[in-house]
Amino acid sequence: MARRKIIAGNWKMNMTPSEAKALVETLKDLVNNPEVDVVYCVPAIDIVPVVEAVKGTNVEVGAENMYIEEKGAYTGEIAPAMIVDAGAKYVIIGHSERREYFNETDEFLNKKVLKAFEHGLTPILCCGESLEQREAGVTLDWIRLQIKSDLQNVTAEQAASMVIAYEPIWAIGTGKTATTEQAQEVCKAIRETIAEIYDEATAESIRIQYGGSMNAKNCDELLAQPDIDGGLIGGASLKPDFGRIVNYQK
Numbered sequence: 580m581a582r583r584k585i586i587a588g589n590w591k592m593n594m595t596p597s598e599a600k601a602l603v604e605t606l607k608d609l610v611n612n613p614e615v616d617v618v619y620c621v622p623a624i625d626i627v628p629v630v631e632a633v634k635g636t637n638v639e640v641g642a643e644n645m646y647i648e649e650k651g652a653y654t655g656e657i658a659p660a661m662i663v664d665a666g667a668k669y670v671i672i673g674h675s676e677r678r679e680y681f682n683e684t685d686e687f688l689n690k691k692v693l694k695a696f697e698h699g700l701t702p703i704l705c706c707g708e709s710l711e712q713r714e715a716g717v718t719l720d721w722i723r724l725q726i727k728s729d730l731q732n733v734t735a736e737q738a739a740s741m742v743i744a745y746e747p748i749w750a751i752g753t754g755k756t757a758t759t760e761q762a763q764e765v766c767k768a769i770r771e772t773i774a775e776i777y778d779e780a781t782a783e784s785i786r787i788q789y790g791g792s793m794n795a796k797n798c799d800e801l802l803a804q805p806d807i808d809g810g811l812i813g814g815a816s817l818k819p820d821f822g823r824i825v826n827y828q829k
């Protein structure tokens with residue numbers, strides 16, 4: 580069975596609650612594509628108003644991060660149960676900005692992935708190489724290592740239901756997109772890694788996104804690749820361009 584495309588916006592640290600409501604309104608008619616899963620991953624404080632604002636539409640909501648504990652003395656952190664109760668269904672885990680600025684390691688991210696599943700949240704697990712790693716020719720080895728570490732003790736059934744976002748760090752927010760060949764090569768390698776860890780059926784079921792300056796101009800070609808099942812979109816998710824990506828041309 581063909582995999583359903585999933586286009587997710589990563590709003591990052593943008594949009595106050597009132598701006599968030601206005602953005603949902605602006606995008607409302609533009610993101611209406613019943614053939615595609617559409618997700619807005621938003622700052623924690625925007626989850627409640629955005630869930631309210633997307634009611635009755637095809638859009639689901641995700642968090643951009645969560646903590647690994649149930650509750651307690653972790654000032655400033657957001658518990659998975661809070662995200663679920665607020666109405667979000669997805670959570671981004673291991674975005675390169677969190678790996679870099681907040682020192683999130685694969686060991687820690689693995690705990691987050693397991694915790695997300697415990698609470699019925701669908702993880703959008705990010706992986707990706709730096710420019711130095713690409714130039715050194717170690718991209719595929721690095722990505723395989725990230726995936727294997729982050730998915731420790733995740734069952735095949737869980738893996739089949741999740742989303743992996745391949746985001747070359749050098750392409751995030753830089754306006755530099757990976758070529759379709761580069762993006763397809765890595766997404767294919769991710770699928771092969773899933774087949775190696777689990778089995779072919781799991782690999783066929785898991786959805787793999789490309790992220791890194793995807794926009795209204797390059798989305799059609801990227802989304803036409805056999806192993807690219809969607810996009811994780813930063814900058815362009817805050818603009819009407821996002822609607823064009825959701826309605827990519829086949």
Ligand code: PEP
Binds near residue numbers: 751791815
């Ligand atoms: C991202 O941060 O997930 C991302 C892909 O950003 P951008 O689209 O702005 O490169």
